[in-house]
Amino acid sequence: MPFADCYISDEAQAAALRVLRSGWVTTGREVVAFENEFAAEVGADHGVAVSSCTAGIELALRSFDLPAGSLVLTSTLTFCGAVQAILHAGLQPVLVDVDMETGMPTPATVRDAVRAFGRPAAMTIVHWAGDPADVSALADAAVLSRDRVVVDAAHAVGTYTGAIPVGSGCGATCFSFYATKNLPLGEGGMVTTDDPDRAEWLRRARLHGMTADAWRRYLPGGKWRYNVAEAGLKANMTDLQAAMGRAQLTHLPAWQRRRAEIAARYDEQLAGLPGILLPHRPSPADGLHAWHLYPVRVQPADGIDRDGVIAQLADRAVGTSVHFIPVHQLSYFRRHTLIPPGGLAGADALSEQLLSLPIYPRLSDDQVDAVGAVLADIALGRFSRRGRQ
Numbered sequence: 406m407p408f409a410d411c412y413i414s415d416e417a418q419a420a421a422l423r424v425l426r427s428g429w430v431t432t433g434r435e436v437v438a439f440e441n442e443f444a445a446e447v448g449a450d451h452g453v454a455v456s457s458c459t460a461g462i463e464l465a466l467r468s469f470d471l472p473a474g475s476l477v478l479t480s481t482l483t484f485c486g487a488v489q490a491i492l493h494a495g496l497q498p499v500l501v502d503v504d505m506e507t508g509m510p511t512p513a514t515v516r517d518a519v520r521a522f523g524r525p526a527a528m529t530i531v532h533w534a535g536d537p538a539d540v541s542a543l544a545d546a547a548v549l550s551r552d553r554v555v556v557d558a559a560h561a562v563g564t565y566t567g568a569i570p571v572g573s574g575c576g577a578t579c580f581s582f583y584a585t586k587n588l589p590l591g592e593g594g595m596v597t598t599d600d601p602d603r604a605e606w607l608r609r610a611r612l613h614g615m616t617a618d619a620w621r622r623y624l625p626g627g628k629w630r631y632n633v634a635e636a637g638l639k640a641n642m643t644d645l646q647a648a649m650g651r652a653q654l655t656h657l658p659a660w661q662r663r664r665a666e667i668a669a670r671y672d673e674q675l676a677g678l679p680g681i682l683l684p685h686r687p688s689p690a691d692g693l694h695a696w697h698l699y700p701v702r703v704q705p706a707d708g709i710d711r712d713g714v715i716a717q718l719a720d721r722a723v724g725t726s727v728h729f730i731p732v733h734q735l736s737y738f739r740r741h742t743l744i745p746p747g748g749l750a751g752a753d754a755l756s757e758q759l760l761s762l763p764i765y766p767r768l769s770d771d772q773v774d775a776v777g778a779v780l781a782d783i784a785l786g787r788f789s790r791r792g793r794q
């Protein structure tokens with residue numbers, strides 16, 4: 406049983422073929438349509454399709470036009486690319502510790518970072534695993550307005566904060582369509598924003614800084630002349646990806662329902678197992694979990710250790726992963742980020758315990774039960790006696 410699954414629906418395959426046969430493969434009308442449909446899905450005014458969430462975070466931060474080296478707060482328990490993006494934008498990441506229960510920063514850990522290094526110019530907020538973060542409380546703790554917040558929504562296609570889907574209300578929200586994510590295309594990303602000027606800026610900046618309609622110049626009657634007024638990246642999305650994305654989007658509600666069912670089934674299977682703690686669940690008032698990940702905690706105090714559990718699950722052909730190695734444990738980021746003098750003890754302790762189980766819409770109830778049974782064997786000490794020789 407693999408850890409992840411990249412399901413490209415029949416409709417998305419057909420859409421891809423339609424685009425390949427159309428004679429127009431890169432950024433064009435499909436991208437415009439996908440931007441509009443995705444933005445509507447997440448309740449944002451504008452969507453700007455990009456090559457990856459990582460590029461989206463960099464572009465969103467660049468759109469703030471901050472002085473070089475300005476401080477940007479980020480959780481240390483995130484994907485390395487999200488912190489590379491801050492560095493590539495010419496800004497200084499400040500790492501924030503996380504809570505053991507939620508895997509995310511709290512107002513208190515944000516205030517610790519601000520006390521150590523001063524007020525930041527911006528922050529990124531990740532809805533880790535798909536669990537809604539309290540964006541307002543974290544922004545307030547950083548003394549930042551929400552329009553200086555970039556939401557890393559790589560896990561949050563399908564997350565709601567309160568009654569509102571993740572996608573609006575901050576400076577920018579960046580989604581990922583990487584192969585393992587909730588709306589998989591293989592590669593791709595989307596930046597949503599309510600600010601029309603920011604959306605326009607992002608549309609230019611994702612394609613070399615060329616004037617917004619650059620792609621139209623190859624259409625019949627299109628104008629060849631363009632201007633470049635500022636720095637840009639090569640980070641556009643192709644029509645091939647966008648057409649697939651439009652088709653995948655029609656499946657999203659059913660996929661999200663299935664993820665929630667799987668999470669509930671794991672909860673039942675694993676409840677009460679010694680040494681296994683279930684993932685944090687938001688209260689209904691806090692919002693809706695997207696269940697991109699199902700991260701359990703393996704408690705070392707109970708005599709089983711996380712790495713041993715990974716090996717034993719692998720022996721039974723169950724793929725797992727760890728989200729994440731805190732970035733301050735990676736040597737490049739130790740050199741290039743600011744780490745509060747007291748260290749990042751919450752992330753250090755939690756990351757030793759984290760174990761992400763398989764969760765994706767095509768995982769069957771039988772497969773979930775099989776993972777649960779193997780974990781129960783391990784947790785109850787039956788596996789090593791029965792399994793190995």
Ligand SMILES: *Cc1c(COP(=O)(O)O)cnc(C)c1O
Pocket residue numbers: 456457458459460483484486487531557559560580581582583593594
């Ligand atoms: C996957 C991921 C990213 C990067 O997404 P890409 O589309 O691959 O660039 C960023 N942040 C988090 C938290 C992720 O899990």
